[in-house]
Amino acid sequence: MPDYTLRLRRYSPETGASAYWEEFQVEMDGHRSVLDGILKAKDDQDGSIGIRCSCRAAICGSCGVRINGRPGLACHMHLEEAQSRSADGAVITVEPMGNMPVIRDLITDMDAVHWKKIRRVTPWLLPEGPPPEREYIVPKESMVDVTQSMACIQCGACVSDCLSMEVDPDFIGPAALAKAYRFVGDPRDGRQRQRLEDLTEDPHGIYDCTHCFNCIEACPKGVAPMSQIMRLRRIAGADHHLNDRNNGHRHEQAFVSLVKQSGLLHEAELLPRSYGGDSWFGKFAPKAGLELVDSLPVILRAVMRRKVTPAGALVGHKIDGHQELHRIFDTIENRDERFELNLYIVQPDEEAPQGDGASADGDDSASGGAVQGSPSSSSPERSPNPS
Amino acid sequence: MKVAYWPGCVSRGFTPELHGSMAKVAPLLDIELVELDRASCCGAGVIAEHNQELADTLNARTFALAQQVEGAELMMNICSTCQGAQSECQQRLDANAEYRDMVNETLAPDGLAYEKGITNKHLLWLMVEEIGLDVIASKVTRPLTDLRVGPFYGCYIVRPTDRVGITREHPRDSYLDQLIEALGGTVVDYAGSHKCCGFPIITMNKEASLKQAARHLGDAIDNDADCLVTPCPLCHLNLDLQQPLAARYGGRDLGLPVLHLPQLIGLAFGLDPKELGFSKHVVKPTSVIDWSTSVVAAVGHDDAAAVSTT
Numbered sequence A: 001m002p003d004y005t006l007r008l009r010r011y012s013p014e015t016g017a018s019a020y021w022e023e024f025q026v027e028m029d030g031h032r033s034v035l036d037g038i039l040k041a042k043d044d045q046d047g048s049i050g051i052r053c054s055c056r057a058a059i060c061g062s063c064g065v066r067i068n069g070r071p072g073l074a075c076h077m078h079l080e081e082a083q084s085r086s087a088d089g090a091v092i093t094v095e096p097m098g099n100m101p102v103i104r105d106l107i108t109d110m111d112a113v114h115w116k117k118i119r120r121v122t123p124w125l126l127p128e129g130p131p132p133e134r135e136y137i138v139p140k141e142s143m144v145d146v147t148q149s150m151a152c153i154q155c156g157a158c159v160s161d162c163l164s165m166e167v168d169p170d171f172i173g174p175a176a177l178a179k180a181y182r183f184v185g186d187p188r189d190g191r192q193r194q195r196l197e198d199l200t201e202d203p204h205g206i207y208d209c210t211h212c213f214n215c216i217e218a219c220p221k222g223v224a225p226m227s228q229i230m231r232l233r234r235i236a237g238a239d240h241h242l243n244d245r246n247n248g249h250r251h252e253q254a255f256v257s258l259v260k261q262s263g264l265l266h267e268a269e270l271l272p273r274s275y276g277g278d279s280w281f282g283k284f285a286p287k288a289g290l291e292l293v294d295s296l297p298v299i300l301r302a303v304m305r306r307k308v309t310p311a312g313a314l315v316g317h318k319i320d321g322h323q324e325l326h327r328i329f330d331t332i333e334n335r336d337e338r339f340e341l342n343l344y345i346v347q348p349d350e351e352a353p354q355g356d357g358a359s360a361d362g363d364d365s366a367s368g369g370a371v372q373g374s375p376s377s378s379s380p381e382r383s384p385n386p387s
Numbered sequence B: 001m002k003v004a005y006w007p008g009c010v011s012r013g014f015t016p017e018l019h020g021s022m023a024k025v026a027p028l029l030d031i032e033l034v035e036l037d038r039a040s041c042c043g044a045g046v047i048a049e050h051n052q053e054l055a056d057t058l059n060a061r062t063f064a065l066a067q068q069v070e071g072a073e074l075m076m077n078i079c080s081t082c083q084g085a086q087s088e089c090q091q092r093l094d095a096n097a098e099y100r101d102m103v104n105e106t107l108a109p110d111g112l113a114y115e116k117g118i119t120n121k122h123l124l125w126l127m128v129e130e131i132g133l134d135v136i137a138s139k140v141t142r143p144l145t146d147l148r149v150g151p152f153y154g155c156y157i158v159r160p161t162d163r164v165g166i167t168r169e170h171p172r173d174s175y176l177d178q179l180i181e182a183l184g185g186t187v188v189d190y191a192g193s194h195k196c197c198g199f200p201i202i203t204m205n206k207e208a209s210l211k212q213a214a215r216h217l218g219d220a221i222d223n224d225a226d227c228l229v230t231p232c233p234l235c236h237l238n239l240d241l242q243q244p245l246a247a248r249y250g251g252r253d254l255g256l257p258v259l260h261l262p263q264l265i266g267l268a269f270g271l272d273p274k275e276l277g278f279s280k281h282v283v284k285p286t287s288v289i290d291w292s293t294s295v296v297a298a299v300g301h302d303d304a305a306a307v308s309t310t
Helices: A034-044 A079-085 A111-120 A140-150 A163-167 A174-184 A192-201 A214-218 A225-239 A248-262 A267-276 A280-284 A286-294 A296-304 A310-315 A323-333 B016-028 B046-050 B052-068 B080-095 B097-110 B123-131 B133-138 B172-182 B206-222 B233-241 B243-250 B261-268 B301-306
Strands: A003-010 A020-027 A064-067 A070-073 A091-095 A102-104 A337-340 A381-384 B002-006 B032-035 B074-077 B120-122 B148-151 B227-230 B258-260
Touching: A003 A034, A020 A034, A034 A079, A034 A091, A070 A214, A079 A091, A111 A174, A140 A174, A140 A225, A163 B206, A174 A192, A174 A225, A192 A225, A214 A225, A225 A248, A225 A337, A225 B046, A248 A267, A248 A323, A248 B046, A267 A280, A267 A286, A267 A310, A280 A286, A286 A296, A296 B243, A323 B052, A323 B097, A337 B052, B002 B052, B016 B032, B016 B258, B016 B261, B046 B052, B046 B080, B052 B074, B052 B080, B052 B097, B074 B080, B074 B123, B080 B097, B080 B120, B080 B233, B120 B123, B123 B133, B123 B172, B123 B261, B133 B172, B148 B172, B172 B261, B206 B233, B206 B243, B227 B233, B227 B261, B233 B243, B233 B258, B258 B261
Parallel strands: A003 A091, B002 B032, B002 B074, B074 B120, B148 B227, B227 B258
Antiparallel strands: A003 A020, A064 A070, A064 A091, A337 A381
16 A cells, blocks of 8 residues: 655644654555544544544535645545655644634634634524414425525634634634525525614624635635635625615626726726716715825836826726627616526536636636536526616 | 737736736747727726626636637736636636627627637736747746746636646646746745735735735745846736835835736747836836846845835
8 A cells, every 4th residue: 555644733832842853654555534544543543633524425514624735535535645745745644623723733723813804794593573374385496595504514614724814813704604605695584774774884794795706716615615605795786775884885886887988997987986986076085085095006107107198097998899898788688687607507508618718617617526416507696686 | 829819908008017027028929019008997807896787797808819810729818807807707607608699799799709718818827838948948048047036926827726727737837937947047935935925905904914915025035036027017006016115014125026927928938128118017026136237136034125116
């Protein structure tokens, strides 16, 4: 049987010593998991190795670690696969997850960060009115919509590598916001608006996500937390018109209307409108003025270097035939229902080879996750479009 | 090769030096650019956040326009954000015929239709996969010897790996490193190379946004980089345009020049730094070029660190 080298991050706070790396050789079949390797090292060589684990079958979410610098479940990665993905093709490095304090070796303090954030979003159903005599009756499609966020096993892999949380530890974060969508999207919940008001007004809420895709990449279950955050924003903005203090909704509105007007983004207009409101007069709002003053050192330099010309900043640029866009915007925005194709729920048509630019499965299609059968699985999902 | 060229918004807005340098470099790479002047903004994920079908339809329109360009082998981007946002839309459009029909119905009055399976590549991918690093290396007239370059990939062309087509055969998440080496430069390894510049939340949480930029710039400086190079103009906005503010939020001196991908290639191909738009940068590229002789020179690191952002 082949030999694998595991390079583990060791740390025991009670010793007062700093963390260090230690290598262990294990002789095992390549199809065994990294977790099996660590447990073998623990059994045969050093019983003090700390790792949290339970089911060993990628369903309990206990053994979240970073393997070769990437977050995931130790039980969900074969030794041979981990070895081939390692920096030098030989030594598999395993370290505790990021963004959370380390209790010991590979064990992170999930309570201090992950669970605290989950509790932050009121993770239970808040129905309105008296409960029905028997069960709640809801349309099947609306529950299918939340299955993706329900697939979360609370392993913390997305929290580990959230780049916004790296600089803003108060950010509610991907796992908790995916959980929030699980209830916002649930038709039985009566507090959709209040939940969204809370999440949009919080300076560390849904508008703190940078679209970095790290959580989509990290999730072993295809939950795509970032996609759930975008759904929260869509419902908060388009359905509830929540005009938050973080400029999130104004930014989105200004972006959309500027592209509708000219076909391209007009940065010099977008920025003040995000602060002051989506109209030409937005730039004269006090908030936009304050922002202008704050950014003055940057603006002056950009003008000095002729990066931005005052005329260009005022007029912006337009594409040829931008009038065509008006019709497209009007057609789609005036639909009775807003369309959303979620490839986690609707499976791709056929396994035809794609162009080089994209492959047939991605975040939403969730290669690892269970796809719940949907009766309307070939048609895009519909949600009400009140605008 | 002839390509349907989508320059994006920012390369014609706040980073005009990107669009300009691309135009200078293209003939040297034997790329014929047919600009998609009727195409619209990709939405950068924001339009999708507002209405997914709208974003998909706008990008299907761009793809349809690209497919009409006669003799074009593929569609090319010079903006990672465009590439990522368009790949996401393409994934949905290509996955479901019924959805594609619905989108094409909206486009039909203008005589446009998207046909499944367009090849849409960022300049970086095109250079490595279509032109080839050996060909690029053979065109280098001014090797970037002594220049220590930190690759800044950003998010949109490296994640999610399956959507952006990163495989063992196409390790697109290391192309920037390979390209820097092909141009004769030295790759600087630093923590932030594949992280987020923070730009998407600049209007929502300026502090968190610029702290991210400052952290990555600082990491690169601490690893003795002379400059960064990025395939994304939005990253460039946070890393260069906003760098004086990033220094304030990050609480340290920065002053690290940030180059656009075509600028780095142009330098190695012997083009004049002025032609490549280096004078338009907020952070003067003093550690990269010497204005008087136009020769690439990595000045002593101590000097580089002392260059203020003014």
